[in-house]
Amino acid sequence: xxxxxxxxxxxxxxxxxxxxxxxxxxxxxxxxxxxxxxxxxxxxxxxxxxxxxxxxxxxxxxxxxxxxxxxxxxxxxxxxxxxxxxxxxxxxxxxxxxxxxxxxxxxxxxxxxxxxxxxxxxxxxxxxxxxxxxxxxxxxxxxxxxxxxxxxxxxxxxxxxxxxxxxxxxxxxxxxxxxxxxxxxxxxxxxxxxxxxxxxxxxxxxxxxxxxxxxxxxxxxxx
Amino acid sequence: xxxxxxxxxxxxxxxxxxxxxxxxxxxxxxxxxxxxxxxxxxxxxxxxxxxxxxxxxxxxxxxxxxxxxxxxxxxxxxxxxxxxxxxxxxxxxxxxxxxxxxxxxxxxxxxxxxxxxxxxxxxxxxxxxxxxxxxxxxxxxxxxxxxxxxxxxxxxxxxxxxxxxxxxxxxxxxxxxxxxxxxxxxxxxxxxxxxxxxxxxxxxxxxxxxxxxxxxxxxxxxxxxxxxxxxxxxxxxxxxxxxxxxxxxxxxxxxxxxxxxxxxxxxxxxxxxxxxxxxxxxxxxxxxxxxxxxxxxxxxxxxxxxxxxxxxxxxxxxxxxxxxxxxxxxxxxxxxxxxxxxxxxxxxxxxxxxxxxxxxxxxxxxxxxxxxxxxxxxxxxxxxxxxxxxxxxxxxxxxxxxxxxxxxxxxxxxxxxxxxxxxxxxxxxxxxxxxxxxxxxxxxxxxxxxxxxxxxxxxxxxxxxxxxxxxxxxxxxxxxxxxxxxxxxxxxxxxxxxxxxxxxxxxxxxxxxxxxxxxxxxxxxxxxxxxxxxxxxxxxxxxxxxxxxxxxxxxxxxxxxxxxxxxxxxxxxxxxxxxxxxxxxxxxxxxxxxxxxxxxxxxxxxxxxxxxxxxxxxxxxxxxxxxxxxxxxxxxxxxxxxxxxxxxxxxxxxxxxxxxxxxxxxxxxxxxxxxxxxxxxxxxxxxxxxxxxxxxxxxxxxxxxxxxxxxxxxxxxxxxxxxxxxxxxxxxxxxxxxxxxxxxxxxxxxxxxxxxx
Numbered sequence: 009x010x011x012x013x014x015x016x017x018x019x020x021x022x023x024x025x026x027x028x029x030x031x032x033x034x035x036x037x038x039x040x041x042x043x044x045x046x047x048x049x050x051x052x053x054x055x056x057x058x059x060x061x062x063x064x065x066x067x068x069x070x071x072x073x074x075x076x077x078x079x080x081x082x083x084x085x086x087x088x089x090x091x092x093x094x095x096x097x098x099x100x101x102x103x104x105x106x107x108x109x110x111x112x113x114x115x116x117x118x119x120x121x122x123x124x125x126x127x128x129x130x131x132x133x134x135x136x137x138x139x140x141x142x143x144x145x146x147x148x149x150x151x152x153x154x155x156x157x158x159x160x161x162x163x164x165x166x167x168x169x170x171x172x173x174x175x176x177x178x179x180x181x182x183x184x185x186x187x188x189x190x191x192x193x194x195x196x197x198x199x200x201x202x203x204x205x206x207x208x209x210x211x212x213x214x215x216x217x218x219x220x221x222x223x224x225x226x227x228x229x230x231x
Numbered sequence: 232x233x234x235x236x237x238x239x240x241x242x243x244x245x246x247x248x249x250x251x252x253x254x255x256x257x258x259x260x261x262x263x264x265x266x267x268x269x270x271x272x273x274x275x276x277x278x279x280x281x282x283x284x285x286x287x288x289x290x291x292x293x294x295x296x297x298x299x300x301x302x303x304x305x306x307x308x309x310x311x312x313x314x315x316x317x318x319x320x321x322x323x324x325x326x327x328x329x330x331x332x333x334x335x336x337x338x339x340x341x342x343x344x345x346x347x348x349x350x351x352x353x354x355x356x357x358x359x360x361x362x363x364x365x366x367x368x369x370x371x372x373x374x375x376x377x378x379x380x381x382x383x384x385x386x387x388x389x390x391x392x393x394x395x396x397x398x399x400x401x402x403x404x405x406x407x408x409x410x411x412x413x414x415x416x417x418x419x420x421x422x423x424x425x426x427x428x429x430x431x432x433x434x435x436x437x438x439x440x441x442x443x444x445x446x447x448x449x450x451x452x453x454x455x456x457x458x459x460x461x462x463x464x465x466x467x468x469x470x471x472x473x474x475x476x477x478x479x480x481x482x483x484x485x486x487x488x489x490x491x492x493x494x495x496x497x498x499x500x501x502x503x504x505x506x507x508x509x510x511x512x513x514x515x516x517x518x519x520x521x522x523x524x525x526x527x528x529x530x531x532x533x534x535x536x537x538x539x540x541x542x543x544x545x546x547x548x549x550x551x552x553x554x555x556x557x558x559x560x561x562x563x564x565x566x567x568x569x570x571x572x573x574x575x576x577x578x579x580x581x582x583x584x585x586x587x588x589x590x591x592x593x594x595x596x597x598x599x600x601x602x603x604x605x606x607x608x609x610x611x612x613x614x615x616x617x618x619x620x621x622x623x624x625x626x627x628x629x630x631x632x633x634x635x636x637x638x639x640x641x642x643x644x645x646x647x648x649x650x651x652x653x654x655x656x657x658x659x660x661x662x663x664x665x666x667x668x669x670x671x672x673x674x675x676x677x678x679x680x681x682x683x684x685x686x687x688x689x690x691x692x693x694x695x696x697x698x699x700x701x702x703x704x705x706x707x708x709x710x711x712x713x714x715x716x717x718x719x720x721x722x723x724x725x726x727x728x729x730x731x732x733x734x735x736x737x738x739x740x741x742x743x744x745x746x747x748x749x750x751x752x753x754x755x756x757x758x759x760x761x762x763x764x765x766x767x768x769x770x771x772x773x774x775x776x777x778x779x780x781x782x783x784x785x786x787x788x789x790x791x792x793x794x795x796x797x798x799x800x801x802x803x804x805x806x807x808x809x810x811x812x813x814x815x816x817x818x819x820x821x822x823x824x825x826x827x828x829x830x831x832x833x834x835x836x837x838x839x840x841x842x843x844x845x846x847x848x849x850x851x852x853x854x855x856x857x858x859x860x861x862x863x864x865x866x867x868x869x870x871x872x873x874x875x876x877x878x879x880x881x882x883x884x885x886x887x888x889x890x891x892x893x894x895x896x897x898x899x900x901x902x903x904x905x906x907x908x909x910x911x912x913x914x915x916x917x918x919x920x921x922x923x924x925x926x927x928x929x930x931x932x933x934x935x936x937x938x939x940x941x942x943x944x945x946x947x948x949x950x951x952x953x954x955x956x957x958x959x960x961x962x963x964x965x966x967x968x969x970x971x972x973x974x975x976x977x978x979x980x981x982x983x984x985x986x987x988x
Binding site: 019022024025028029041058063118119147151205207208209210211 | 381
C-alpha cells in the first residue's frame with residue numbers, strides 16, 4: 009500500500025480531503041505537520057490546498073520557509089513523487105521546486121467552479137495513468153490561479169513536455185491555458201484544480217480519480 | 232445654545248429607569264466601569280429586552296433536540312452518534328458602514344458560536360438584502376459584502392453553500408447581512424458555555440484585545456441610522472465600532488479548540504462575540520452559578536493605555552474563553568503552542584458570595600491584578616439574565632387595510648408577459664462563484680438550487696450515510712402585507728425547498744430583522760411574525776432551536792419591511808446518489824404537484840409577488856397559510872426524492888419548487904440550466920404565471936402515468952402541465968420565449984446591474 013504524506017501548514021484546509029482521496033484509492037495517508045523536519049518512510053507527498061500561513065505576503069511566500077519544506081525538497085531531489093494542489097502548487101513555485109508563478113485571476117475575484125481540463129502530457133507522476141488529450145471535469149477554487157512565467161521558462165516547459173494539464177476554457181487568464189506543470193523529471197507536479205474534489209459522481213465528477221490513481225499508484229510501485 | 236453634558240448612563244445607551252434597576256441590584260450607585268458593563272449587556276442586541284417576551288411563544292421542544300435556544304448554537308441529534316449544530320445571526324449595521332469587514336466578521340462570529348459547541352463548522356449560508364443596484368453605493372455594498380464573505384469564509388476553511396440575494400428599495404440605507412452556520416460533532420463531544428469548579432481557570436484563547444468594536448452591540452447594533460441616507464453620512468463616527476477580522480487566526484483557533492475538546496481538556500467553552508469579555512465571563516459564570524475574578528492586566532492588549540472598560544467590552548475578533556482545571560493548563564498551553572494560538576489565564580472561577588439574606592450569588596469581579604484592587608463587582612447573573620424585559624406598545628399600521636385593498640390581482644394590467652418574465656430572472660452565480668462551496672467533499676447540491684444538500688461527514692465524525700440539507704428563506708414583500716401569514720408561508724417555503732432535495736425538515740432557526748422597536752407598528756409586526764412562525768412550526772412539527780433578533784433597522788425614521796429569515800435544517804436518511812435537481816430531459820412529461828390554487832379567497836394572488844413589486848404595486852391580499860393543504864404534498868415530494876437519494880431507480884427526472892417569480896420563473900430556470908424548452912398547454916392567465924405561494928412543485932417524469940398514480944395514492948393533487956422539449960419556453964399561449972434568450976438574460980442580469988459587463 010502506498011504511504012502518502014499530506015503536509016499540514018497552519019491555514020491549510022484541504023488536508024482531510026486529500027487524505028480521504030488517497031485512502032479511497034487504496035493508499036494510506038499520513039498528516040505531517042509543517043514543523044516536522046523529516047518525512048519518514050513515504051512513497052509520495054501531497055501539499056494540499058488552503059491558505060498556508062494565511063497566504064500573508066502572498067500565497068506560498070511564507071510556507072516555503074516552514075521547516076518541513078527542506079525535507080520536501082530533499083525528497084523531491086531524490087526522485088520522490090510530490091504533488092501540489094492549488095495552494096500546494098503556489099507553495100511549490102515559491103519554493104523553487106516548480107517553475108513559474110501564480111498571479112491573481114484575470115477577473116480579480118475568487119472562482120469556485122467546474123472546469124474542463126485537457127491532459128497535455130502523460131510524462132508526470134500525476135498524469136501517467138491518464139490518456140493524452142482526454143478531457144477531465146475538475147473544479148477550481150482559487151483567487152491566485154493565473155499561471156505565469158517568462159518566455160525562456162515557457163519555451164523550456166514546452167520543449168521538455170512539462171505542461172501536463174491545460175484548461176479547455178481558460179477561467180483565470182493563465183498563460184497558454186496552463187492548469188498544471190511538472191518539473192523536468194516529472195516527479196514534482198503542481199496544478200490549480202482540485203482532483204480530490206472530483207472523486208465521485210455523487211459530488212458531480214469522478215474525473216479526478218485517474219489523476220490521483222496515477223499519483224498514488226506510482227507511490228505503490230515505488231514501495 | 233449650551234446644554235448640560237449627557238449623563239454617562241445615557242451615553243452608554245441605558246435609560247434612566249434602567250439606571251434605577253442597576254442601583255436596585257447593587258444597593259448603591261454603579262461606578263463608571265460597572266455602568267459600561269451594564270450598558271453593553273443590557274443592550275437590545277445582547278439582552279433581547281424588546282423581543283424576549285414574544286420569542287417565548289415559539290415552540291422549541293422535540294425528542295431530537297439536544298440543545299435548544301440560549302446556547303452558542305442549537306443542536307439536534309442527527310442519528311449515527313452525530314449532532315448537528317446550527318445558528319444564524321445578523322451583521323447588518325457593521326456591514327452598512329464597512330461592508331467587507333462587517334460581512335467578514337459576521338462569518339467569523341457565527342463560526343465561533345458553532346465550534347464553541349464542540350462542532351466542526353461544515354457550512355455557511357448568507358441571506359443578503361440590498362437596495363436597488365441603480366444606486367452606486369448599493370453596488371459598492373454588494374461587492375464589499377460578497378468579497379468579505381469570500382475573503383473570510385474561503386480562507387477560514389468552511390464552505391459557503393448558498394444563501395439568498397434580495398434587492399428592494401427598503402434596504403437601500405440599511406442593508407441586511409445575515410449569516411447561518413452549521414457544524415457537526417460526535418454527540419459525546421458536546422460542549423457548553425458553563426463555568427464550574429472553584430479554582431478553575433478562565434483562559435482567553437486567540438487574538439489580543441484592541442480597541443476595535445467597542446460599543447458594537449450598543450452604539451451600532453441597538454440604534455437606528457438617523458440620516459436619510461443610512462450609513463453613508465455617519466461612516467466616520469461609527470466606523471471605529473466595526474470589528475476587523477483575521478481568518479487565519481480563526482482557522483488556527485478552530486483547530487486548537489476542537490483539539491482541546493477532543494482531548495477533554497476543557498470544562499466549558501464560550502466564544503467572545505458581542506460585548507466581548509464581559510459577556511463571555513458573566514454568561515459562563517451565571518450559567519454555572521459561580522463567581523469569577525477577572526484580572527484585566529492578564530489580558531493581552533494590542534494597544535497601550537487601554538482602559539478597563541475598553542478591555543472588558545472590546546469586540547476584537549477571534550477570541551474564545553475556555554474554563555480549564557489548573558492541572559490541565561500545561562496541556563492546554565501545549566496544544567495552543569502547536570497551533571500558534573495565544574492562551575492566557577485571565578480569570579479564576581470562585582465561590583459564589585453568600586449575601587446577607589442567605590442567598591448565594593456568583594459575583595463578577597474585575598480586578599487590577601488577581602490580588603489587586605477590585606474595579607467592579609456585580610452579580611454575574613444580573614448582567615447576563617436580569618436586563619429589564621419590555622412589552623413595548625404594539626399597533627397595527629393604520630394604513631394596512633388601505634394597502635391590502637390596493638390589490639394588483641384585481642386591477643394590474645397584464646402587459647407583455649414574456650418581457651416581465653425576462654425581467655424577473657437573476658442567476659446569482661456571480662456571487663456564489665466567489666465562495667468555496669465544496670470543501671470537505673460533502674457538497675452534493677451546492678448554491679443556486681432550491682436547497683443545499685451535503686453529506687453528513689467530516690473530520691472526526693462517526694461514519695454515516697446520511698445527508699443534511701439547509702435552506703434559508705425570507706419574503707419581506709409578503710411580510711409587509713401580512714407579517715403573520717407571510718412568516719408562516721416563509722416557513723412553508725423553506726420546508727418545500729428541503730423537499731426538493733429529499734430532506735425531511737427537523738429544525739428551524741430564525742433571524743428576525745425588523746425596524747425600530749420603539750415604533751408600535753414595528754412591534755406589532757414582530758409580534759405577528761412570531762405568531763405566524765409559531766403557528767407554522769407547530770403545524771409542521773418543527774422546533775425552533777435558535778435565533779437572533781436584529782432591531783433598529785431603520786434610517787431617517789423609515790423602517791425596513793419586516794424581514795424574518797428562516798433557516799431550515801433537514802435530514803436525508805440515505806444519501807448515496809444525487810437528487811434529480813432541475814435537469815429535465817427532452818420528452819419528459821411535466822407535472823405540477825400540490826394544490827394548483829392558493830388557499831384563501833383568490834386562486835392566484837399577485838399581492839407580494841415579484842411581478843407586482845416590479846410594477847410598483849406593493850399592496851394586496853396574500854394567500855393564507857393552511858398547513859392541511861401542504862403536509863401531504865411536502866411528504867410526498869420528500870419521499871419521492873429521498874428514494875432517489877437512497878439509490879432507487881425512479882421515473883422522476885427533475886424537481887423544482889415554485890417560488891419567487893411564480894410558475895413562469897420556475898420553468899424558465901429549469902429550461903435555462905438544461906437548455907431544453909417546455910410546452911405547457913393551458914394556464915389560468917398571467918396570475919398563474921406569476922403568483923407566489925408555497926406548496927407547488929414542478930416535477931418532470933419519464934413515466935407520467937406511474938407518477939400520477941403514486942401521487943393520487945398519496946392523496947396529493949397533481950396537474951399535467953405539458954411536455955419538455957424544443958427550444959422555446961411556451962406557456963399556455965401567454966408567453967413564448969427562446970431558451971437561449973432566457974439563459975442569456977438570466978446569466979447576465981446580476982453582472983449587468985452591477986455594471987461589471
